[in-house]
Amino acid sequence: QRFIGEEIGSKINVDSSSITEPYRKNIDQFTTPAKLSLNCIFINRENSNINVSNIRYFQIKAVLNSSNPSVSPQLDNIHVFSIQSNLKPKIKRIQIKKSTGKKESLRTKTLSSAGLQSSSKKGLNLRWIGTDPNKDKLKYNLYIKKVKDKSWIHFKKNITSEKEFLKTDLFEDGKYVLKVIADDSLSNPAKSAKSATLISTPFLIDSTAPVITNFFIQGVRITFDVTDRTSLISQVLYSFDGKIWYPVFPVDRISDSRSEHFDYKLINKELKKHIFIKVIDEFNNSKVFQKEL
DSSP: OEEEEEOTTEEEEEEEEEESSOOGGGTTSOOOOTTEEEEEEEOOSSOOOOOOOSOSEEEEEEEEEESSTTOOOEEEEEEOOOOOOOOOOEEEEEEEEEOOOOOOOTTTOOHHHHOSSOOSOOSEEEEEEEEOTTOOOOEEEEEEEETTOSSOEEEEEEEOOSEEEEOGGGSOSEEEEEEEEEEOTTTSOTTTOOEEEEEOOOEEEOOOOOEEEEEEEETTEEEEEEEOSSSOEEEEEEESSSSSOEEOOOTTSSOOSSEEEEEEEOOOTTOOSEEEEEEEETTOOEEEEEEEO
């Protein structure tokens, strides 16, 4: 606080008081409500500290005294300089979704374009919401670990975006958790910067394609099992030439588990000698198996 005025033959004292929950009728009067506390008296006109914090309002009282009745003291103005307290940022939520890989077209995809694995981008879309009560700019650091592990993998450093794509083929299959740390060091000195941390609920990473087992051919009847260690079976297709693909449904007519059994009659009017079977899981991991008829 700094005040300016004339003190010829006079004395100026300035008091301040803080009010945590002021009564509006007392704001314009220097009274002492139940939750008002006197802090200090200011004598130094150039630099006097106001010891107030964590409050919404404070009042100032100026007392002008004169030893000379013919001279009145004068207070021109009072300057109050403040520094806003740095408050901790917050992370509201973390959202993790599978990348939306498109399923194979049943009639237009060739074997070469389908390949042994899908060409679509596989991974997880990570999103979160960070807020700061001071409206400071935030940066984020991302960590990941298996649920049962103790140490974190720091896979993304000092990003300002609130979204990231996680390439799941870098990690083993299993259940993981994501940790997001937000800090406001871009807007504050290192000593006063604050941070917040949020850990996600467990989520699944699967980078391994399903496998076919127990494959049997009896005339036009084909039976086999499709199994995935981590995630659900999404789709099974077959083709004779790699150009036209036909869907195959499991015995229970719905793909909703990590293991499905298939039993169907093959329509092979052109008496093809080989069949290609493509299996895809819910994370779009895929593999093509070639079988001789």
